[in-house]
Amino acid sequence: MSAEIGSAGVPASHDRKPLYNEDAERGVLGAILLDAQKVYDFCIEKQITAESFYGRAHQVIFAAMQDMAQALRPIDVLTLADRLSAQGKLNEIGGTAYLNHLLDAIPTAAHAEYYIDMVRQQHLLRRIVDCSRNSEQECYTSDEDADHVLSKVEQDFFSISENRHGSMLPWKPAVKQTMELIEHIKLTGKGISGIPTGYTDIDAMLLGLHNEELIVLAARPSMGKTSLAMNIVEHVVLGRTDNQPRPVGIFSLEMSREQLVMRMLSSRAEVPAHRIASGQITPTNHGLLAQAADILMKAPIFLDDTGGLEILELRSRARRMKKKHGIELFVVDYLQLLHAKERSREGRQQEIAFISGSLKNMAKELKVPVLAVSQLNRAPEAREREGKPRLADLRDSGAIEQDADVVCLLYRPSKYKDDNKGDASNGGGNAPEENPNVAHVNIAKQRNGPTGNITLTFRDEIMRFENYKAQVAYGQETDRTPEREA
Secondary structure, X not given: OOOOEOOOOOEOHHHOOOOOOXXXXXXXXXXXXXXXXXXXXXXXXXXXXXXXXXXXXXXXXXXXXXXXXXXXXXXXXXXXHHHHHHOOOOOOOOHHHHHHHHHHHOOXXXXXXXXXXXXXXXXXXXXXXHHHHHHHXXXXXXXXXXXXHHHHHHHHHHHHHHOOOOOOOOHHHHHHHHHHHHHHHHHHOOOOOOEOOOOHHHHHXXXXXXXXXXXXXXXXXXXXXXXXXXHHHHHHHHOOOOOOOOOEEEEEOOOOXXXXXXXXXXXXXXXXXXXXXXXOOOHHHHHHHHHHHHHHHOOOEEEEOOXXXXXXXXXXXXXXXXXXXXXXXXXXXXXXXXXOHHHHOOOHHHHHHHHHHHHHHHHHHHOOOEEEEEEEOOHHHHHOOOOOOOHHHEOXXXXXXHHOOEEEEEEOHHHHHHHHOOOHHHOOOOOHHHOOOEEEEEEEEEOOOOOEEEEEEEEHHHOEEEEOOOOOOOOOOOOOOOOOOO
């Protein structure tokens, strides 16, 4: 009688054989008994664990081998039998006779790599099946909405994918690739090895935004952190620095799509936002806005303005965006508006710690830089008259400082001008602090480079940051800036 066939063209569940290869499992264990040092190390490289084996006896044996390897004890039939006996598990696996059977079943350890790969493949298939079953169960029992269930399912499957390769990477190719990067920098004469931000001094210190890095841009409210992030986005998508436009994905949890586009149009056209909002648009303003709209419509920007996103859902959307559009930079505005239901009961600090760690993992997973905007607490206002922020002022959790590869603290002295008025420490009339348009970006942390303070010019009426030039006096509304690019 033929086997019953399911809707997917595969045998019905009661006719399916377990996903394992007993001979391969015995081959791996026998090879370790023959040549423990070589074969066990290869198992570790391929991320073989006790759970990689299907048979219960094989799981117990490999777990004992792991304990012995960590204790730097030799592994052979006698020492392994002694270990299992001490654990009270020798009879459970069939006694010393079964260990001798494993040793006799394989004449040489030469084919150990082949057996190990077979065990790994079968374990991977079992994990896929388990995830599928858990996903089906989640669909029928979860009280959460379908989007959240989908994000959890995608994360479960990705956790299988990201761990399926060994952790050992060839050293020679790594050195070769790094030297190729050095040669490229030497030939081009540009020290920027990452994505240029469009700001000369920032790029000189950071050397661009690098793949797999989490860059945190933090400030108190109304300092212009969203404006700076969007200015960087504009520079990147238009290839302003290196004539190489790059697609950018934006998750705007605070501002709507319309608000963000309005801000970018105002900044690009250099038409004050209040003129647009009040309808005081001159023919010249209208022409500039039309030109800006034409440029931005062609820019590879992909915007998601869903509010109150779960971090798992954000990572799920980022994966799809990356796969579909080839995103080279993600911007999250802003970190404290994200949520993590599974950690919310542990307190806000633990929730934020989980979120910041997830953003760092997202950067590594997708191999792109992630620029996350963050809030600062009130400490800068209470501590100093100039409001200079510190790393410790990152709001809700010290984990943000720990997870970030780069932390940029933005502040504008003019916001505290009433406190600073008449302060001789600010210097004479040419001091930057006396220019109300001066902004500072303090690179407070850089894992792979220097730290220090950078001065920018902020044109408040059009919410635009520019490279600082002391000889140029800003502060008046104009339709064009001296630094305007064609």
